[in-house]
Amino acid sequence: MDAQLKKGILEMCILYYIEKGTMYGYDIIQNMHNYFPEVSESTFYAILRRLHKEGAATTFKGEVSKGPSRIYYKITEEGRTQLEQLRTDWKDLQNIITEMGI
Amino acid sequence: MKQNLFQEKNAITSKAEYLSALGRHLTWHFPFPQVLEILADYQEYLSIDHEQGATMETIVAQWGSPKSVADRLLEESPEAKPRFYKHLAFWLCVFLVASYVYFHVTYGAYIFLAISSFSLFGFFHLGKLASIEHKFAVRDESPKKSSVFIGGIPRPLLIVHCALPVFVLLVERLARYVIRHVDVLPKHIGPLQTGYAIGYISCLFQILVLLLLIWTMFMTLCTSVHYFPAAVHALGALLFIMETRGIFSSMDLSATGDTLLYICIQCLAIYGLGIALAFFFQMLLSMLYASKDDAKNQSAQGQSSSQDNV
Incomplete structure (x- = not known):
């Protein structure tokens, strides 16, 4: 698959996933990897990090009973807008493909 | 192929080795505080895999080699690229x-x-890697x-x-x-x-x-x-x-x-x-x-200061 197209899709999936609720980074990565087994975990981590840097997601530390504190991810308003945009784009693309009969 | 020959010729046998290799690949591309952040995340994730009984071999297969991790991060961080000393x-x-x-x-x-x-x-x-090795090897039990x-x-x-x-x-x-x-x-x-x-x-x-x-x-x-x-x-x-x-x-x-x-x-x-x-x-x-990171932290703190508990 085209790298750019794939990245857009992965980004949308991650945003959709954290929109459903606050998530621990490791869980996001593992769940995404279950859906896309051919994409390495590190790719998801890199995308997650970028989303955080761009302001689409915020992080905060959560204490765990044993071990070091964990970093959780949460979607921001900016992220929601971005997700809506991606959804629309993706639906448009789907419509075009269906219309063409591919 | 060339890189495989020279950089990854030794199999990674411990988490500390993985992290210090990753640190080595990241140090020249990312500011130091960011390198520490990434390494802390990876330390956390690898520990979970380790606790679940994964061997170092499967961990490397799963997450990719330190070089490939650095490459993925670089692909997703356009701002990490223009560092003058990175160019030949x-x-x-x-x-x-x-x-x-x-x-x-x-x-x-x-x-x-x-x-x-x-x-x-x-x-x-590169001496910064000394602090990376020190920081991330302490909690690792493997010799x-x-x-x-x-x-x-x-x-x-x-x-x-x-x-x-x-x-x-x-x-x-x-x-x-x-x-x-x-x-x-x-x-x-x-x-x-x-x-x-x-x-x-x-x-x-x-x-x-x-x-x-x-x-x-x-x-x-x-x-x-x-x-x-x-x-x-x-x-x-x-x-x-x-x-x-x-x-x-x-x-x-x-x-x-x-x-x-x-x-x-x-x-x-x-x-x-x-x-x-x-x-x-x-x-x-x-x-x-330091000056670049301060500017970033100040803007980030404003956003996340209200969310400190879960």
Whole structure:
């Protein structure tokens, strides 16, 4: 698959996933990897990090009973807008493909 | 393929090794606080896998090699790219300017040494890896293998630099002794004339440095720009040895030992200046990082200060 197209899709999936609720980074990565087994975990981590840097997601530390504190991810308003945009784009693309009969 | 040959030839056997290799790949591309952040995340994730019973082999297969992790992060971080010292062209310019100075300016060798010491800062920069190794190896229970690197600085290089002042002082002592006892010294060492023998030994030394230069240049082209400071530095050392040989061969041996001492002290002073300059560049770089990160943190704090509990 085209790298750019794939990245857009992965980004949308991650945003959709954290929109459903606050998530621990490791869980996001593992769940995404279950859906896309051919994409390495590190790719998801890199995308997650970028989303955080761009302001689409915020992080905060959560204490765990044993071990070091964990970093959780949460979607921001900016992220929601971005997700809506991606959804629309993706639906448009789907419509075009269906219309063409591919 | 080339990178596989040189960089990933040793299988990673512990989490600490994985993290320090990752740190090594990231240090040149990301500001240091960000490197620590990424490593902390990876330490957390690898620990979970480890607790679930995954071996290091499966972990590497799952997350990818440290190099590929760094590549993925670079792909997703456009702002990490424009770091001037990351480009080979920058180092080539330093190299060309320094070479021009060497051949066209009086006292060029000294200036060259000062410029090539600029490349030493590259090694100091890698010294940050020492703190990475320290920080991330502590919690790792697997035994740490001894490595050819001490805090990212190759062990031989460290030994050579520590031994250099001692070597210079020894040469000075030896030269004084030779001047005092020139009449009783043997004219031949084996079948060779003493003068030629000394010439051959210094030639051998020069060849060794030349080989080091060729090796570091080769590694720069085949693996990573990390090796380029070493190449510039080796060239600096090579030219400096040639210059020193020139001075010694054209020197009036009837001059007193004090002249020799003067030359040795001069060498040490320039050597110290080189290291001081390297530290200066390193500090400058740290300050650049600090100011950029402060600006980022201030804007990020405003957003996340209200969300500190779960």
